[in-house]
Amino acid sequence: MRYQILQDGEMRRLEDIDFSRAELSFAVANTPSFLIRKLKSDPAVIELSHFEGNELLNWLMESVRNRPTSLVQAVKPYVYLIAIASKLDNQFLIRAGDIKPAYEDDWYPYIYRVLTESYKPTTTTIFSLSPGAVASNSAIHSATVFN
Amino acid sequence: MRPPLILMRSPLKLETRRRNQIENYLNREPVAEGFQKAIEDLKKRYPNAKHRPVGPSGQYNCHGLTFAARRTWIRDPKEINKILDEDEYKQIQQNEVIPGDIAVYYLNGDVEHSGQVVKRESYFIWILSKWGQCHEAIHLAGDCEYDA
Numbered sequence: 001m002r003y004q005i006l007q008d009g010e011m012r013r014l015e016d017i018d019f020s021r022a023e024l025s026f027a028v029a030n031t032p033s034f035l036i037r038k039l040k041s042d043p044a045v046i047e048l049s050h051f052e053g054n055e056l057l058n059w060l061m062e063s064v065r066n067r068p069t070s071l072v073q074a075v076k077p078y079v080y081l082i083a084i085a086s087k088l089d090n091q092f093l094i095r096a097g098d099i100k101p102a103y104e105d106d107w108y109p110y111i112y113r114v115l116t117e118s119y120k121p122t123t124t125t126i127f128s129l130s131p132g133a134v135a136s137n138s139a140i141h142s143a144t145v146f147n
Numbered sequence: 148m149r150p151p152l153i154l155m156r157s158p159l160k161l162e163t164r165r166r167n168q169i170e171n172y173l174n175r176e177p178v179a180e181g182f183q184k185a186i187e188d189l190k191k192r193y194p195n196a197k198h199r200p201v202g203p204s205g206q207y208n209c210h211g212l213t214f215a216a217r218r219t220w221i222r223d224p225k226e227i228n229k230i231l232d233e234d235e236y237k238q239i240q241q242n243e244v245i246p247g248d249i250a251v252y253y254l255n256g257d258v259e260h261s262g263q264v265v266k267r268e269s270y271f272i273w274i275l276s277k278w279g280q281c282h283e284a285i286h287l288a289g290d291c292e293y294d295a
Contacts, residue, residue: 027185028279028292030208031224034259071181104156106172106222 010048013058019044019072019079029131032110048083053092054083055127058100064101064108077101078111085115093119154215159219163233165284171219188282189243193290196204199275202282213249213261224258227251241270250274260293272291 026037039045048056060080068074083111084092093116101108155176161169182203190198198270210221214230221227231251239248244267252260262276265285272288286290 023181024185024188024292026279027203028189028258028283030210030277031258033220033257034293035184035225037254037259068179070179071185074179092152106156110222118208 008065012047014051017044017047019075020034020081022075023071026078027071029139030106032114035078035107036082036111036114039078040081040086042082044079045083045086048079049086051083053084053087053089056087057092057095058081060084061099064099064103064105075085077108081111081115085119089118159215159286160213162217163230164235166231167229167233169214169230170223171203171211171215171221173219176205178203180203182280188285189278189281192282195285196286199285203280205280206233207277208279209261209277210258211231212275212283213242213263217277224267227258229263241272244272250276250288254294260291280287 022039022042025035027041029035029038060077063073063076063080068076081096084096087093097112097116156172156174158170160171162170163169166247186198186203190196204222206215207215208220208222211217211219212228212229214221236249239264244264246266248264250262250264250272251258260276262274264272265275273285274288274291275283275285276291277283278292
């Protein structure tokens with residue numbers, strides 16, 4: 001008789017998500033596009049993207065119910081929104097369009113618009129590179145000085 | 148006569164040299180709790196920068212400091228390109244940099260940050276800039292949260 005020994009995956013809980021890096025990104029963001037770029041690779045967003053879309057929508061709705069009074073409250077709507085935008089099924093992002101902050105926030109509609117315009121379903125694939133293989137980064141970084 | 152109504156968030160009249168309005172908004176609301184801690188974290192993370200004791204403030208950002216004398220927040224990168232074009236800025240080489248020039252940080256063609264050159268020592272260029280809603284810092288061009 002053959003048998004398998006199985007172990008369940010670690011249960012993910014919202015309480016365990018670390019928003020500290022997202023908070024810093026929000027604190028230093030001069031533009032919404034900077035915030036979007038930083039959050040797309042934020043551990044909190046990556047972790048949240050494993051949750052159900054409906055759960056994310058509920059947390060998003062909850063997070064915009066009252067004006068944020070702390071940095072973590074201020075960044076949470078964007079973290080949820082970007083996690084929703086990373087879902088393969090874009091129905092969640094479409095439904096997020098019905099959720100509006102109960103307070104004035106210029107960045108929220110701007111970020112939502114950018115996410116819907118640039119929506120691409122994404123999946124994560126881990127490659128093992130053979131020794132000596134070189135990975136290149138196509139991002140162009142530059143600071144330009146004007147006078 | 149009643150004083151004019153001042154909204155918590157409203158744009159200023161701000162124009163390029165060609166008299167086109169620059170999209171902006173002045174946010175007079177107090178910043179949320181936690182920014183002071185973020186500033187303290189940034190001071191530890193960037194010990195070589197000079198951290199100016201201003202902020203946190205949501206009234207102006209880096210672009211508001213660079214292009215609008217700390218008066219307002221310029222959010223959209225397209226507006227920065229408009230300013231650079233309509234105010235006739237021109238790109239220069241590193242050996243031509245002098246204090247008073249401005250530095251614009253791009254990533255994949257998108258403007259993410261800007262600041263004013265305050266000092267140049269050989270190849271080291273010191274920039275005065277505002278870090279989001281946090282504070283102002285004088286830092287080496289590459290020694291900040293913004294990719295350069």
